[in-house]
Amino acid sequence: MALIITDECINCDVCEPECPNEAIEPGDEIYVIDPEKCTECVGHYETSQCVEVCPVDCIPFDPAHNETQDQLMEKYHMLTGK
Numbered sequence: 663m664a665l666i667i668t669d670e671c672i673n674c675d676v677c678e679p680e681c682p683n684e685a686i687e688p689g690d691e692i693y694v695i696d697p698e699k700c701t702e703c704v705g706h707y708e709t710s711q712c713v714e715v716c717p718v719d720c721i722p723f724d725p726a727h728n729e730t731q732d733q734l735m736e737k738y739h740m741l742t743g744k
């Protein structure tokens with residue numbers, strides 16, 4: 663399941679450089695996650711790095727992008743070519 667940034671985001675920019683898939687970008691008002699690139703950090707790390715660093719805890723799962731661990735791993739392989 664991809665993650666999503668809610669409007670509680672304070673645009674602190676801490677999460678963006680932590681994402682191994684470059685899935686996070688500044689949006690018009692708050693930071694946004696590209697669900698095509700977010701693997702929940704599967705393949706790279708044991709935990710979601712953006713969630714680990716976000717000071718306001720505003721990055722929940724996005725139920726609109728429900729994926730299994732296998733699908734996330736497949737996405738990781740597609741994104742990295744590994």
Ligand code: SF4
Binds near residue numbers: 695
């Ligand atoms: Fe990037 Fe991982 Fe956060 Fe997804 S969970 S946006 S891959 S840091």
Ligand code: SF4
Binds near residue numbers: 667675678
């Ligand atoms: Fe927004 Fe949290 Fe990312 Fe900071 S770390 S930019 S508050 S989502």
